[in-house]
Amino acid sequence: MEVWLLFFVMGVLTYALIRRTVPPENKAPLSLLWLVMMLPASAWLVWILIFGATQPMPLLLMLPLLILSPFMYWSLLDWGKPKPDESADPSPPPATPQTPSLDLEKLDQAAALKKEGSKLRPISTKEEKALRDCFPWGVYYLQNIDYYPQAILCRGKLRAVPQEAYQTIRDNIEQLFGDRFIVVFQESLRGQPFFALVPNPWKAAQQSQTKEEPLTRPDLAIALVLITLFTTTVMGLELQGVAPEVIQQNPSMLWQGLPYGLLLVAILGCHELGHYGAAAYYKIKTTLPYFVPIPFFIGTLGAYTQRKSPIPHRQALFDFAVAGSWVGMLLTLPCLWVGLGLSQVVPLPEESTLLAFNEFNPRFSLLLGLMSRLALGNQFTPDMALDLHPVAIAGYMALMLGGLQLLPIGQLDGGLMTHAVFGQRTASIIAQVTRICMIAIAFVQPNFLFLAIFALLMPIANQPALNDVTDLDNRRDLLGMFTLVFVALIFLPLPAGLSNWLNF
Template sequence: MGSSDPPADGPSLERLAAVFRVYEARREGDRLLYYGEPLVARDRLMETTWPLFRERGYEVQLTTDTGEYVLVAEPADTGIDGIPWTNVALFVLTILSTLWAGASWYHVDLVENPMGVLEAWPFMAAVVGVLLTHELGHYVMTRYHDVNASLPYFIPLPLSIIGTMGAVIRMKGQMPDRKALFDIGVAGPLAGLVATVVVTAIGLSLPPETVPQSLVNNPNAIQLEFGYPPLLELIAWALGEQTTYGPGQSVSPVVIGGWVGMFVTFLNLIPVGQLDGGHILRAMFGEQQERIAALVPVALFGLAAYVFYVENVSNASILWAFWGLLATYVAYVGPADPIDEAGLDPRRKAVGVLTFALGVLCFTPVPIEILAGA
C-alpha cells in the first residue's frame, strides 16, 4: 500500500478534494497514481483535475484497477525526442513514389531513361507541398495549444496515379477544450488550401503538356478524365487560363497537384468522427455533432447511387461507396472529446462556416473517370 500523501510534484489532495476523495497516492516509475472515489460525474471530474495535473507537467486519465478508481498521471511530452526516423523515411519514400508516379504524367519512358524520373519534380513538389502544408497546419496548432502530437507520417503508394495516399499526424495528448479542437481541426484545411491555390495558379500558368502521338493514336490507351471542382475553375477564370485542351495536349501535371489538394481538402472536411470536418463540427456544436455525423454515410451512399445511375460513372460510384463505409466506421468510433466543453466565440464559428463553404467549392461528384480505350 502507498501513502495517503501525494508525490511531491503532483497536485495536493486539497485541490482534488471537491471532486475526488483520495485514500492512496504513490509514484510508480514516472507515473503518479491517485486511488480514490469520484465525487462527481466523469466529465466534471476530468474538467477539474486535468488542468491541475497539466500545470505540473502531467497528462491524467481516470481508469479502474481491480475495481478501484485511479487517476493515472503520465509526463506530458509535447516535444520531439531525437530524430523522428520513421517520419523522415516515409517522407523520403513519398518523394520517390510521387516522382515515380509523376513520370507517367510527363510521359517519361523509365525503361530507356531511368534518370528521367527527375523530370517529374514539379509534380512531386506540387503534391507533396500541398499535403505537407496541410499537415503542418495541424501540427503548428498542436504546438500552440500544447497538445502532444506526432510529426506528419506520409504514406507512399508508388503504383497509384499520384504516388501517395496522403499524410497524417497522430494525436497523442488529450484535447483541453473546444477552442483547441477547432483551431487544430481547421488549421490543416485552411493552410492546405492556401498552398493549393498557389500550386493551381502556377500550374495553370505553365504551358500544357504534350501527349506523345503514339498515345493519342493508341486505341487501347486508358484515358483519365478529371472532374475539376468549382474552385479550380474559379482560379482559371481569374487568371484567364484554360483547363481543357484538344487532342495531343493536357494541363500541366502541376495542376493535378492542385486538384489533389482540393480533393484531399473536401475529403478531410467531411463532418464525421475524427476527420478535420468532424473536429470542426464537434467544436462548433458540441455533442450535437453526432446527430449530423449519423447522416453523413447516408449522404455518401446516396451520392454513390447518383453517380452510378445518373452520371453513369462506375469508378466514381465505387469511390463514394467506399467513403460511405469509411464514414460509417469513423462515426461509430466517435469524435474527439475535449476536457472543457465551453462553447466557441462567434469569430471561430464564422471561420468554421467559411471553411465548410470552401470545402464545398472543392467538391465535384465525379472527381476522376477512367475511360478505357476502344
C-alpha cells in the same frame, strides 16, 4: 488498368479503416467485414468489365447494394460484440496512453453493474466525501456520483461559466488526487454538462514500468519524406503518360516529374506541420509528421500526425484541425490556379474519369469548374476539356486529399471542426447527413463511389476535448461554417444552369 488501380486503392483504404475502427474484442472476421463493405465497389468493377465505362451502372442496381452493404456491416459488428456475461467484469480495461474518451451509450449500458458498488469504487468513502467538497455549490451543484467501469461520473447543475467551472473543479480535484485521474467536462446526450474522473493512463503505464515508444523519430520522418518524394516523382511521370519502361531506360526523365512530386510533398507536409505547430502551441503531445509512400496511384496515401495526449478544450480542438487543413488549402489553391492556367484545352471526350489527366473534365466539381473558367477564360468552352499541366495535377490531387480531410465526419479534420463548433451531438447529426449526401453524389458522379464507401466506414464519433463544454468565439464559428460551404463546393457537381449561363 486505371479501374483496377482505383479498385485496389479503395480496397486497401477500406481494409485499413476497418482494422483501425473495429474494436479488438469484436469477433466479427475482418475479411468478412471487408467483403461486405466492398460489395458496391465490386459490383461497379464487374459492371465496367462487362459493359465498359461508357455505360453507367443503373441506379436500381446500385441503390440496393449501397443500402445492403452498411446494413450487413453493422449487423456483423453487432453479432460480434461480446455477450453480457463475457463483458461483466466491472474492472476497467488496461489503460493505454491515448486521449480519454467516454462512450455515453456504453456507460448507460453499464448502469446495471452499479449494484456491485464495492467492486466499481476506485476511491474510498472518505475520498468520496472529499470529492464532493471539490464542487462549490455556486460553481457546479453536485447531485450524484456514479461509478462505472470506465470512469467516476459527477452529475449536477452548472451554475457558472463553463471555462471557470472546469478550471476551478479541475484544480480542486488535482489537489485532492494529484495525477491519479484526468478530469473530463462533457455534455450528456440530453445536453446536461457533467464531470468525469478517468484513470490516468500515463500514470498506469509508469506504474507498470512499460517502456513507451519514443514520441518523435526524426530519422524515420526524413526517410519517409525522401521515399515519398521519389515515389511521387515517378508517379508524376506516369500520370503524364510516360511508360515505366521509358523511365527505366532514361532515368534523367525523373526531373520532369519532380515539379509534381515536390509540390505534392510540400503541400501535404505543410498540412501536417500545421497540425504539429498547433499541437506544440497547446502543449499537446504528438508524433512528427510521417508520410505514407506507395509505388502506384499518386505516389502517396498522404501523411499523418498522431496525437498522444488529450486536447485541453474545444478551441484547441478547432485550431488543431484548422491549422493543418487551411494551411494546406492556402498552398493548394494558388498551385491549382497556376497549374490550370498552364494547362491546354482539348476536345471534350464522351467519357472521362477523375484520373484522366490528358482529357480532364473539371465539371464534376463546382469549385474546379469555376477555377478552370477563371484561369483559362474564354478558351474553356462547353465542348472543351483540359490536358492538365503537372503543376495542376499536383494541385488537383492535393485539393482532393485536403477535401477528403475536410469532410465533417469523425476523426477527419472536418469532423473535429464541426465537433468544436457545434458540440458532439450536433456534429454526429452533421456526419450522418454528410454520409447520405456522399451516397447521393455517387449516383450523379460514379467516380465518387469510393468516397461514399469511405464516408460509410468512417466512425461518426471522435474523442472529445477535456473541456468539451465551453463554446468557441464568433470568429472560429464563422470559419467552421465557411469550411462546410467550402467542402460542398469541392464535391458538389457544377449545375447545368450555371454552366450554360457562364458558357463553359
